[in-house]
Amino acid sequence: MAEILKVAMPKGRIYKKASALFRSAGWPIPMDVDDTRKLVIPLPEAGMEFILAKPVDVPTYVEYGVADIGIVGKDVLMEENKDVYELLDLQIARCRMSVIGLPDWTPGIRQRVATKYPNIASQYFREQGQQVEVVKLNGSIELAPLIGLADRIVDMVETGQTIKENGLVEMTTLFEITSRLIVNRVSYRMKNVEIQQLCDRLQQVILAEKTN
Ligand code: PRP
Secondary structure (H helix, E strand, O other): OOOOEEEEEEOOHHHHHHHHHHHHOOOOOOOOOOOOOOOEEEEHHHOEEEEEEOHHHHHHHHHHOOOOEEEEEHHHHHHHOOOOEEEEEOOOOOEEEEEEEOOOOOOOOOEEEEEOOHHHHHHHHHHOOOOEEEEEOOOOOOHHHHOOOOOEEEEEEOOOHHHHHOOOEEEEEEEEEOEEEEEOHHHHHHOHHHHHHHHHHHHHHHHHHHHO
């Protein structure tokens, strides 16, 4: 009998896109989970169990093996740097990681950068040879340059609406972001057939959508 796959699914903006992909691949899974407070959703007809997680925690659940696989943005994956396999680029939730600031920004003696991604930001500015103080925030990052907490921010840009509405400009793009399928190392061996099947079916849908 096929093994049940435990899937760490990010709540929020990625869920809808990821669930649409799974449904296109033939699995009967809910389109939305916003109306439930349940955190573990058994889906026996799909041979899965969804663990609804905060996106930033998905790599942790997968690394510890409480989830066999997970779906997570490349931004979180790079920031968290966990010991997991990255198996597939799902090519959904496309956006980018950028340095953003006020239009009249000029480099000062003491530079401060606010971000939800301190590891990504620190590494980037280190590589650029720029000495900056990185301040970790948990959301509404665009506030920081507006109220003088930081000179610049490192944040995700999707439509560009947030920076536009707050009078900020995108200065440099660090990398492109899409959602990825990640896998626990032990699960990859123990549930290889199921994981490989899932991966193949998703890959087919991704390719079909690309050529359409
Ligand atoms: C993210 C990100 C930007 C915004 C970018 O925030 O931090 O603020 O989305 O999207 P846009 O380019 O389409 O405007 P999120 O909505 O995750 O909320 P947060 O501020 O709590 O991080």
